[in-house]
Amino acid sequence: MNEMLSDDEQVERIKAWWKANGNSIIAGVVIGLGGFFAWQWWGGYQDKLAGEGAEAYELFAQSAFGNDVKKTDDALAQLQSNFGDTSYSQFAAMELARQQVSAGSLEAAEKTLDNLLKQSTDSALKPLLETRLARLLVAQKRLDEAGKMLDSINSDAYAAETAAIRGEIAYLQGDMAAARAALEEAQQKGSNDENINYLLEEIGPQESS
Numbered sequence: 001m002n003e004m005l006s007d008d009e010q011v012e013r014i015k016a017w018w019k020a021n022g023n024s025i026i027a028g029v030v031i032g033l034g035g036f037f038a039w040q041w042w043g044g045y046q047d048k049l050a051g052e053g054a055e056a057y058e059l060f061a062q063s064a065f066g067n068d069v070k071k072t073d074d075a076l077a078q079l080q081s082n083f084g085d086t087s088y089s090q091f092a093a094m095e096l097a098r099q100q101v102s103a104g105s106l107e108a109a110e111k112t113l114d115n116l117l118k119q120s121t122d123s124a125l126k127p128l129l130e131t132r133l134a135r136l137l138v139a140q141k142r143l144d145e146a147g148k149m150l151d152s153i154n155s156d157a158y159a160a161e162t163a164a165i166r167g168e169i170a171y172l173q174g175d176m177a178a179a180r181a182a183l184e185e186a187q188q189k190g191s192n193d194e195n196i197n198y199l200l201e202e203i204g205p206q207e208s209s
């Protein structure tokens with residue numbers, strides 16, 4: 001059995017994960033919030049306000065395109081000043097967190113997502129943010145905090161990912177039996193996280209009694 005992953009390896013793995021999945025995460029949020037988005041913008045608000053929000057988000061996207069965290073942060077602040085309660089602002093905050101992770105600023109990304117979690121009233125967004133925060137806590141070796149974060153998630157849609165993170169926590173804590181059980185549960189629930197196979201290989205075959 002190999003030694004537990006180093007801090008640098010943990011950071012690299014979570015950065016790689018965000019790079020591979022960041023866009024699909026945001027796309028998933030868009031789909032999950034589709035009904036809310038349509039109601040808030042095209043049903044509840046005037047067309048003029050919706051147009052202004054879309055234009056503001058487009059300006060944010062242009063600033064964020066260069067992956068300059070400072071410019072993205074400034075653009076988010078400007079967007080939030082006028083459209084802080086909208087889905088546009090939520091998507092923008094998630095993009096900032098993605099860039100912060102890519103830059104290795106895990107604490108900053110945690111703060112960004114935590115603020116979004118506290119501000120958001122949408123139930124579909126809550127478990128997604130909680131799983132992202134749990135991964136950031138794991139990457140910082142704050143394993144007990146990550147476990148408590150997972151305890152607050154009550155969504156069947158995130159059962160596989162929650163199990164995968166619990167498996168990683170158990171692995172880092174040295175409890176290989178619990179790690180294997182959680183990782184295999186994640187696979188059974190449909191997770192395709194490539195890190196699961198990696199950790200199971202590191203754990204090795206289950207010893208026969």
